[in-house]
Amino acid sequence: MFDNKRLGRLKWACRRGMLELDVLFMPFVEHGFAELDDEKKLVFERLLTFDDPDLYAWFMGHLACHDDEIKAMIGHILSRVKV
Template identity: 75%
Template sequence: MFDKKRYGRLKWACRRGMLELDVLFMPFAETGFNELSDHQQEVFERLLTSDDPDLYAWFMGHQPCDDTEFSQMIKHILSRVKV
């Protein structure tokens, strides 16, 4: 479970060096994160530790993600966030 401090760090990690990623992660953290299961929240937190170029390639469909949990989370985020 995410306490206020951990959730604050997670929201800070959603701020990326690429605007394309910011517009995906920030709205999702605000509106979709709390609806995830505890395990899914941890997967999202781990996903945010990935490098921006990898995240960009995965989210834009330029490259498949080999991590099954990450791939499922990416699909979920894309289905929730309208850009």
């Protein structure tokens, strides 16, 4: 499903305009993406289509995301962050 070309585009999409998002997405796509099932991979790909200000607000908890799949993916990514 995610051939090298599509995976390359996905990695490029993880390079955002905000450092705060880069430090979340880049390690996740390198170390956690392969563990997802195909359905969750599509959710992650869809997550990357949202604008940076929305993503930042959701990840920082400033606003609630009303899409349950995206909200679950945000929680999954945040659970993998090492503090």
